Amino acid sequence: MQGEAAPSDGETVLKECVLRDGIEYCRTVSPDPAASDGGTAQTDYFAWARPVLDDPVGWAQQNILNLDVLLPVLYQIGAVLAAVLLGALLAPPIRRQASGLVGRLPKSIARNVNDTVPRLVRPALWALFLYLATVLFVSLGLDGTLVRIASSLALAWLLIRLVTTFLPDAVRKPLAWTIWGFAILYAFGVLDETIAWLSNIGPPYAGGRISPIFIVQAIATAAFFLFIAHWLATRLKTRVHALPRVEPSLRILMSNALQIGLFFGAALLTLAGLGIPLSGLAVLGGAIGVGLGFGMQQIVANFISGVILLTDRSIKPNDVIEVDETYGVVKSLGLRYASVITRDGKEHLIPNEMLITDKVVNWSYSNKDVRVKRRLRVEYETDLRLAVDLVCEGAANTSRVLQSPAPKCLVMEFGDEAIELEVRFWINDPENGVSNVSSEVLLNVWDRFKEHGIDIPLRHEDVLITPGSTIKVELARSSEE
Incomplete structure (x- = not known):
C-alpha cells in the first residue's frame, strides 16, 4: 500500500509500505530537489536504515533492550x-x-x-x-x-x-x-x-543501462546458453562418431559443424535474451570481418583447407602419411591442423594448408599394401642364382612380409666392385614402421649368406704403379722432437 506523510516545510513526502510475512516494511519517497515543477521523484532505497543511523541509542533502547x-x-x-x-x-x-x-x-x-x-x-x-x-x-x-x-x-x-x-x-x-x-x-x-x-547505476546505452545487474544477467545468460550448447555438442558428436556407414572424415566435419552451429546459436540467443538488437551488429560485424580477413589469412586458409580435407577424404584418421620429412599415423583431423604421431612417439601438428599445397605421400590412401625396396651387393665369385634364392627366402621368412605377392630379388647392375641386387617385398601395416621390417629382412639374408659362405664385398681402391715410375719417400722430424 502507499500513503502520503505530513508535509514538512511545504515539501510533500511519500511513504511506500509493503506487507510481508505479517510485517509492514515502509520506505520514504521524496521529490527530486532538481525537479521543482513536479519532476520525477527520487526513491530513498535505504529508508529502513535511517532510524538506526539517526539515533542508534534510542533505536537500541526501543528495539533491543525492551x-x-x-x-x-x-x-x-x-x-x-x-x-x-x-x-x-x-x-x-x-x-x-x-x-x-x-x-x-x-x-x-x-x-x-x-x-x-x-x-x-x-x-x-x-x-x-x-x-x-x-x-x-x-x-x-x-x-x-x-x-x-x-x-x-x-x-x-x-x-x-x-x-x-x-x-x-x-x-x-x-x-x-x-x-x-x-x-x-x-x-x-x-x-x-x-x-x-x-x-x-552505470553508463546508459541504446534502450538500457550497463549496470552491475545487467552485467551479472549477461554473464549468467551467456553461461547458461554456452553450457547447453556444449552439452548438446558433446552428445551429438558422440552420436555422429558412432554412425556405422559414414567415413571418419565426414564424421569429423559433421561434428565440427554441429559444434560451431550450436555455439553460434548460443551467442545469438544470449544477445536476444539481453535485449541487444541484432541489426545494429551488422556494420560492426562487417568491419570485424574485414579486419580478420587481413590479419588472420593463415588461420582462414587452414580452416578452409581443413574443410577441403574433410570433404574430399584424401587424408583420413589412421592413414599413414609422409610430408616434409615427417612419417607417421594421422591421429586426428581438425579445422586448423592435423595431428600426426611418428614412430618415435612425437606428435606433429601439421597445418592443413601444408597438406593441401605440399607433396604428401599417403601410404594407405586406397589400401595399406605397400612395397618396400632394399639394395645389397655380392662378390663376382658368388653363385648368383643361389644368392637370389637366399635373398627371397630370407624375406619370405620375416613375420610382417606378405607371402602374396611373394618377395622377389632382382639383379640390378654389374658394378665395378660388386653385383648389385635389390629385394622387393610387400607389407600391409605401414603404421608399424618400414625401416624395422627392412632391418629384419636384411638380417635374415645376412644369416643365410653366412651359412653358405657368400661374402658382401667392401669398397676398395687400386693404386697402379706403372713401369719406370719412382716413389719418393721422405722422413721429416717434427719440431717437438
Missing part, C-alpha cells in the same frame, strides 16, 4: 536452534535410508545421484524445519523475522548444494557466492531495494 521485543527474539533463537539440532539428529538415519533406496535404482541412474542425495539431506531437513517454524510463528501472530532469515539461508544452502553438484568446478564457487548474496539480501528484506539501486 522486554516486549527481547522475548520474541529469544523465542525465535530457540526455534532456530531446535530446528538445527533436530535436523542434525535426523540426518544420519535418513541419509542411510536414502543411500539404500538409491542402491535399488538402475545403475545408470544410481551412478548420477549416489553422491548427490546424501549431501542434500541435512540442508533439506534444516530448510524444512525452519519453514515449518516460520509458518507456526505467522499462524500464532508472533514476530518471525529471525526464523524467516534462517529459513532463507537454509534454503540458499540447499539450492547451492543442488545446483553446484551438476556444474563444473570452475563455476561452483562464483555461483555459490552469488546465491548466498541474494539469500542474505532477501532474508533481511532489502533485495528489491538493492536490485533497484544497482540497476540505476
Whole structure:
C-alpha cells in the first residue's frame, strides 16, 4: 500500500509500505530537489536504515533492550536452534535410508545421484524445519523475522548444494557466492531495494543501462546458453562418431559443424535474451570481418583447407602419411591442423594448408599394401642364382612380409666392385614402421649368406704403379722432437 506523510516545510513526502510475512516494511519517497515543477521523484532505497543511523541509542533502547521485543527474539533463537539440532539428529538415519533406496535404482541412474542425495539431506531437513517454524510463528501472530532469515539461508544452502553438484568446478564457487548474496539480501528484506539501486547505476546505452545487474544477467545468460550448447555438442558428436556407414572424415566435419552451429546459436540467443538488437551488429560485424580477413589469412586458409580435407577424404584418421620429412599415423583431423604421431612417439601438428599445397605421400590412401625396396651387393665369385634364392627366402621368412605377392630379388647392375641386387617385398601395416621390417629382412639374408659362405664385398681402391715410375719417400722430424 502507499500513503502520503505530513508535509514538512511545504515539501510533500511519500511513504511506500509493503506487507510481508505479517510485517509492514515502509520506505520514504521524496521529490527530486532538481525537479521543482513536479519532476520525477527520487526513491530513498535505504529508508529502513535511517532510524538506526539517526539515533542508534534510542533505536537500541526501543528495539533491543525492551522486554516486549527481547522475548520474541529469544523465542525465535530457540526455534532456530531446535530446528538445527533436530535436523542434525535426523540426518544420519535418513541419509542411510536414502543411500539404500538409491542402491535399488538402475545403475545408470544410481551412478548420477549416489553422491548427490546424501549431501542434500541435512540442508533439506534444516530448510524444512525452519519453514515449518516460520509458518507456526505467522499462524500464532508472533514476530518471525529471525526464523524467516534462517529459513532463507537454509534454503540458499540447499539450492547451492543442488545446483553446484551438476556444474563444473570452475563455476561452483562464483555461483555459490552469488546465491548466498541474494539469500542474505532477501532474508533481511532489502533485495528489491538493492536490485533497484544497482540497476540505476552505470553508463546508459541504446534502450538500457550497463549496470552491475545487467552485467551479472549477461554473464549468467551467456553461461547458461554456452553450457547447453556444449552439452548438446558433446552428445551429438558422440552420436555422429558412432554412425556405422559414414567415413571418419565426414564424421569429423559433421561434428565440427554441429559444434560451431550450436555455439553460434548460443551467442545469438544470449544477445536476444539481453535485449541487444541484432541489426545494429551488422556494420560492426562487417568491419570485424574485414579486419580478420587481413590479419588472420593463415588461420582462414587452414580452416578452409581443413574443410577441403574433410570433404574430399584424401587424408583420413589412421592413414599413414609422409610430408616434409615427417612419417607417421594421422591421429586426428581438425579445422586448423592435423595431428600426426611418428614412430618415435612425437606428435606433429601439421597445418592443413601444408597438406593441401605440399607433396604428401599417403601410404594407405586406397589400401595399406605397400612395397618396400632394399639394395645389397655380392662378390663376382658368388653363385648368383643361389644368392637370389637366399635373398627371397630370407624375406619370405620375416613375420610382417606378405607371402602374396611373394618377395622377389632382382639383379640390378654389374658394378665395378660388386653385383648389385635389390629385394622387393610387400607389407600391409605401414603404421608399424618400414625401416624395422627392412632391418629384419636384411638380417635374415645376412644369416643365410653366412651359412653358405657368400661374402658382401667392401669398397676398395687400386693404386697402379706403372713401369719406370719412382716413389719418393721422405722422413721429416717434427719440431717437438
